[in-house]
Amino acid sequence: MDDRLFRNAMGKFATGVTVITTELDGEAHGMTANAFMSVSLNPKLVVISIGEKAKMLDKINESGTFAVNILAEEQQEVSMLFAGQIKEKREADFDRIQDVPVVKDALANIVCKVYSKQVAGDHTLFIGEVQDIILREGTPLTFFEGKYGKIVDRQLT
Ligand code: FAD
Numbered sequence: 001m002d003d004r005l006f007r008n009a010m011g012k013f014a015t016g017v018t019v020i021t022t023e024l025d026g027e028a029h030g031m032t033a034n035a036f037m038s039v040s041l042n043p044k045l046v047v048i049s050i051g052e053k054a055k056m057l058d059k060i061n062e063s064g065t066f067a068v069n070i071l072a073e074e075q076q077e078v079s080m081l082f083a084g085q086i087k088e089k090r091e092a093d094f095d096r097i098q099d100v101p102v103v104k105d106a107l108a109n110i111v112c113k114v115y116s117k118q119v120a121g122d123h124t125l126f127i128g129e130v131q132d133i134i135l136r137e138g139t140p141l142t143f144f145e146g147k148y149g150k151i152v153d154r155q156l157t
Helices: 003-011 055-063 073-082
Strands: 018-024 027-033 036-040 045-051 066-068 094-097 100-103 108-120 122-134 141-146 145-149
Touching: 003 100, 018 045, 018 073, 018 100, 027 045, 027 055, 027 073, 027 100, 036 066, 036 073, 045 055, 045 066, 045 108, 066 122, 073 141, 094 108, 094 122, 100 108
Parallel strands: none
Antiparallel strands: 018 027, 018 066, 036 045, 045 122, 066 108, 094 100, 108 122, 141 145
């Protein structure tokens, strides 16, 4: 099957946008990701999927911890920074929860310990056991058909 067809089909699934963060040897690292979902309530588990070429892969393998930061609609630049879509080098300013760097002003910071992992083709699925959560009010940054967006018609009922 054609790669483009597969990518286009996956792009029909509208998602939020997260930045995965971790720290190794005192150095924080962030990576934009939309392959994220909730897995289990008891215990509380989530899953992320990290490509084999991403620097994040070795960092999570070694640190054993990561945070999922769910971005607000005002945070498109944050997503672009951690996806390598902004060419000039910028400083990132992190908060910390349980010694893990997290993205400031995200809708949610979800701190996880690696529970298990599964190599699947050219990605590795990390299942994380949730250790701590911080929530904020706001609306999410979205991603659909390869483009950023926001929710314009939110039903509040
Ligand atoms: P790099 O490419 O080195 O880092 C990413 C960027 O973050 C670089 O520009 C770097 O300068 C910056 N950065 C990192 N840490 C810091 C810091 N401490 N201070 C300042 N800047 C820093 N890939 C996946 O594997 N899984 C996914 O689910 C996924 N979803 C994506 C969803 C979207 C919407 C987008 C746009 C991309 C997605 N990607 C995903 C691709 C992924 O974000 C990029 O390939 C990314 O560049 C890989 O990061 P890396 O770990 O290799 O590190």
